[in-house]
Every structure is written in structure tokens, then in C-alpha cells.
Amino acid sequence: MANVHNPGRLRLGVNIDHVATIRNARGGEHPDPARAAQIVALAGGDGITVHLREDRRHIRDDDLIRVADATGLPINLEMAATDEMLAIALRHKPHAACIVPERREERTTEGGLDAAGQHNRLAPIVARLTDAGIRVSLFIAPEPHQIEAAMRLGAPVVELHTGEYAHAHGEQIAIEIRRIADMAALAAKNGIEPHAGHGLTFENVQPIAAIPQLAELNIGHYLIGEAIFIGLEASVKKMRLLMDEVR
Numbered sequence: 377m378a379n380v381h382n383p384g385r386l387r388l389g390v391n392i393d394h395v396a397t398i399r400n401a402r403g404g405e406h407p408d409p410a411r412a413a414q415i416v417a418l419a420g421g422d423g424i425t426v427h428l429r430e431d432r433r434h435i436r437d438d439d440l441i442r443v444a445d446a447t448g449l450p451i452n453l454e455m456a457a458t459d460e461m462l463a464i465a466l467r468h469k470p471h472a473a474c475i476v477p478e479r480r481e482e483r484t485t486e487g488g489l490d491a492a493g494q495h496n497r498l499a500p501i502v503a504r505l506t507d508a509g510i511r512v513s514l515f516i517a518p519e520p521h522q523i524e525a526a527m528r529l530g531a532p533v534v535e536l537h538t539g540e541y542a543h544a545h546g547e548q549i550a551i552e553i554r555r556i557a558d559m560a561a562l563a564a565k566n567g568i569e570p571h572a573g574h575g576l577t578f579e580n581v582q583p584i585a586a587i588p589q590l591a592e593l594n595i596g597h598y599l600i601g602e603a604i605f606i607g608l609e610a611s612v613k614k615m616r617l618l619m620d621e622v623r
């Protein structure tokens with residue numbers, strides 16, 4: 377999601393996977409993630425994020441094409457570092473690919489990628505994606521050694537995992553915000569564009585959105601959940617407003 381028009385703006389990537397989760401609960405075609413992508417565009421979202429999981433539990437291969445065709449928004453493909461996903465990314469050429477850890481038994485992406493420990497596995501994947509013109513992002517815990525590993529891998533973007541922040545209570549909340557802010561600053565200082573995401577809600581988004589180095593937030597589950605009550609357009613618009621308020 378290159379931001380050529382307004383470099384100061386914090387972009388909102390909306391993860392529409394869980395529209396597909398609801399569709400898949402019954403089979404058939406409703407609700408359609410491609411329609412969701414169009415509404416996200418109308419509501420001021422800056423990009424569409426989808427996670428094609430190995431087990432295809434939400435987004436399916438054909439959704440990738442239909443979602444990309446349905447909107448002019450850039451597509452950010454979240455993918456495990458596997459040969460299968462690499463081949464799919466190279467075939468579809470999304471604007472960006474965010475490499476995430478993936479375990480079949482997890483409910484969602486629970487931790488960050490071990491970019492430091494998996495250098496040799498990740499290096500060829502980062503290189504192949506980059507050579508294809510896909511902007512690579514690594515979904516990592518907000519830790520210095522992970523940023524350093526991202527630098528060694530030559531990744532232009534890191535997405536800082538905000539799950540620990542989202543689950544924190546009491547004094548731990550401020551500690552987590554500081555950790556994310558410090559790592560966003562460290563990444564930016566070293567020429568890496570920092571993004572953030574996971575577990576963000578209307579209630580907890582603003583301290584993260586206020587971190588000046590962050591260029592993009594990726595938000596899914598909460599927005600789709602709120603859409604049940606207030607509609608997807610209103611849900612995205614409200615998140616956009618909350619983000620803009622602190623910029």
C-alpha cells in the first residue's frame with residue numbers, strides 16, 4: 377500500500393477474512409468478501425488484507441481473484457512462509473505480502489514470526505517476492521532482535537504484533553505501548569516502514585494510531601464483528617475517524 381498521495385496519513389488495511397468465515401459456516405456465496413472489499417473502499421479503507429491459510433478456513437484461492445477484481449484497493453496477502461503460498465503470491469502478485477507464522481491448530485495468528493531464528497528459511501522467500509515487485513512485510517513481535525533480523529533479511533516493512541497490547545491489563549498496557557512505539561522508531565530509523573496490527577478495537581486503537589512512525593494498521597476481526605451491529609461501512613468509517621483523531 378504505497379502512500380504516494382498523502383505520506384502523513386495512517387493507512388487502514390481492513391482484513392476481510394471473517395466475512396469468508398461467516399460464508400463458509402453455511403457454504404454457498406453469502407456473505408461475499410468481494411462485496412465487503414467494495415464497501416471498505418467506499419468507507420475510506422486504504423487496502424484489503426486477506427490471509428490465505430493452509431487449511432483455507434476463511435479466504436479461498438478464488439476469493440483472491442474476486443476480491444482483487446472487485447476493488448482498486450491494494451491487496452495485502454498474509455501468508456505462511458511455505459512453497460505453496462510463495463507460488464500463489466507469485467501468481468497473483470498482490471501489492472504486498474505479509475509473512476506470518478502459521479500453525480494449523482491455532483485460532484488466529486498467535487505470535488510473531490521468528491525472523492531471527494528462521495533467517496535461512498525466510499531469506500529466499502523474501503528475495504523471490506521482492507524480485508516479483510511485491511512489497512514484503514514480516515509480522516513480528518515488537519522486539520529489537522526481530523527488527524534486526526528483518527534488516528538482515530532486507531524486508532522493507534515490518535508489521536508489529538499488537539496482540540500482547542490488546543490483551544494487556546493495568547500497568548502492562550503502558551509498557552506494551554512503549555514497546556511498540558520504541559520498535560516503530562527503531563524500524564523507521566533503520567529504513568523499515570513499520571505497520572501494526574492484531575486485536576485492535578475502537579477502544580484500544582488510539583494509543584497505537586498515535587505512534588508517529590506507524591504508516592499502516594491492519595484490523596479485521598473487530599471491524600467485521602462490529603459490522604454485524606452497525607454495518608461494515610459505519611464500522612470502517614468509525615475506525616478511520618478514531619485513527620485520524622490522534623494524527
Ligand code: PXP
Nearest residue numbers: 485515573574575594595596597
Ligand atoms: N495483521 C496480521 C499479520 C494478522 O495475521 C492479523 C490477523 O489475521 C491481523 C493483522 C488482524 O488482526 P485482527 O483480526 O485481530 O484485527
